[in-house]
Amino acid sequence: MTDYDIVLKGGRVIDPATDTDAILDVAVADGKIAAVGPDLAAGPKTTVTDVKGMVVTPGLIDTHAHIYEHVTGDFGLNADLVGVRGGVTTVVDQGGASALTFAGFKQFVAAPAQSRVLAFISTYLAGGLLGHKYVDLYGPTGINVAAIVKTARENLDLVKGIKAHAEPGGFSRWGIEALKMAKQASRELGLPVYVHLGTLWPQKEGTSVDPQTIIEQVVPLLDAGDVLAHPFTRYPSGFVSADGTIHPLVHEALAKGVTIDVGRGAHFSFDNARAVIGAGILPTTLGADLHGYNIKFPDGGRWYRGMFTDTEEMEPPEDASLPFSTPYGIHHTMSELMALGVPLPKVVAMATSNAAKLLRMEDTIGALKPGMDADVSIFRVLEGEWTLRDSNGVAVVTHQLLHPENVVRAGKVVTADSPLLPDLQQLAA
Numbered sequence: 001m002t003d004y005d006i007v008l009k010g011g012r013v014i015d016p017a018t019d020t021d022a023i024l025d026v027a028v029a030d031g032k033i034a035a036v037g038p039d040l041a042a043g044p045k046t047t048v049t050d051v052k053g054m055v056v057t058p059g060l061i062d063t064h065a066h067i068y069e070h071v072t073g074d075f076g077l078n079a080d081l082v083g084v085r086g087g088v089t090t091v092v093d094q095g096g097a098s099a100l101t102f103a104g105f106k107q108f109v110a111a112p113a114q115s116r117v118l119a120f121i122s123t124y125l126a127g128g129l130l131g132h133k134y135v136d137l138y139g140p141t142g143i144n145v146a147a148i149v150k151t152a153r154e155n156l157d158l159v160k161g162i163k164a165h166a167e168p169g170g171f172s173r174w175g176i177e178a179l180k181m182a183k184q185a186s187r188e189l190g191l192p193v194y195v196h197l198g199t200l201w202p203q204k205e206g207t208s209v210d211p212q213t214i215i216e217q218v219v220p221l222l223d224a225g226d227v228l229a230h231p232f233t234r235y236p237s238g239f240v241s242a243d244g245t246i247h248p249l250v251h252e253a254l255a256k257g258v259t260i261d262v263g264r265g266a267h268f269s270f271d272n273a274r275a276v277i278g279a280g281i282l283p284t285t286l287g288a289d290l291h292g293y294n295i296k297f298p299d300g301g302r303w304y305r306g307m308f309t310d311t312e313e314m315e316p317p318e319d320a321s322l323p324f325s326t327p328y329g330i331h332h333t334m335s336e337l338m339a340l341g342v343p344l345p346k347v348v349a350m351a352t353s354n355a356a357k358l359l360r361m362e363d364t365i366g367a368l369k370p371g372m373d374a375d376v377s378i379f380r381v382l383e384g385e386w387t388l389r390d391s392n393g394v395a396v397v398t399h400q401l402l403h404p405e406n407v408v409r410a411g412k413v414v415t416a417d418s419p420l421l422p423d424l425q426q427l428a429a
Ligand SMILES: [Zn+2]
Pocket: 064, 065, 066, 094, 265, 289
């Protein structure tokens, strides 16, 4: 008999990496997955956790978060509120930390977090200060390829790629030059570049960039493994053109091996998601893009829609009791894709095995194989009827919602009690 540390008993284990979807036990010992199977026997020191009726998956990986707390101002959230306390075991910061500020990220964010914290380093020396508010910091003069390469090389345990933007505001100022520099660093490092699509900055006065032409310039620059993010953006610079058709360059990108990250945030359009998924294109990974400007804090704090417009404050939701007037995390993003017809195991693959591949960590995380790190997520599938709303206020009715219960992270159980999550009692009512 093996004396496991933890046995998660009787849950529905969904592990796309091993093609598993069955009622099984998961055992953890010494911070590693020890066994997955029926009726695993507990020993004298084993803590048995009953997870009947719940789903057990490899630890969820949120590929797009903003957690450089304090340094990026209100934009950066606490890593563990997005991570373990949000039911997520690995959180990837997208472009908060830069060559100039990486040491602080490592010491004050990554090191103290219970969550596994990784980063796509910013293309720009300024990083993601106030969510990239001051546009003049983000042109080619604010980029140093050698500095990115040096910092990334010194921190390859944390740096898994480079964050860049391709959107009309930047293109109106400096064209594709900033992305070219990001790609230069990406090629020197052999790391992917993660490209934000969808309007971020206002265009330079007196210019008019056609958003649909951006992707035409971006795709030829990209290599296999690079990522196009925010495909379902409600702005016309994503995958869906203003006339509702899928941009032909998207197919070219996919044929090249470029992957797609949802990057939910304040970008999400159900209509555009339906058009893309309807065309047979599924996202590869599932970043929730949580940040301090798109979350409603329980203390009644900030709540923004357009980040850098003059009317920044969002309208309060019609019914303040509805928990889904703003996105809150990866479970919500997963539920939205399910509402559009994507089956649960496919959605789980996006947040586990596919994400681990993006990070090139599929030998360590993203699957429940014996010997791998004991990162496990446990969540409920609530049944009922709820209305989901996208960033345009478009509604979709759903009958299933995922809600996190807890995680095992590095062999320890952590309860999903983040104040950023909706209230389970309220949901189940
Ligand atoms: Zn973001």
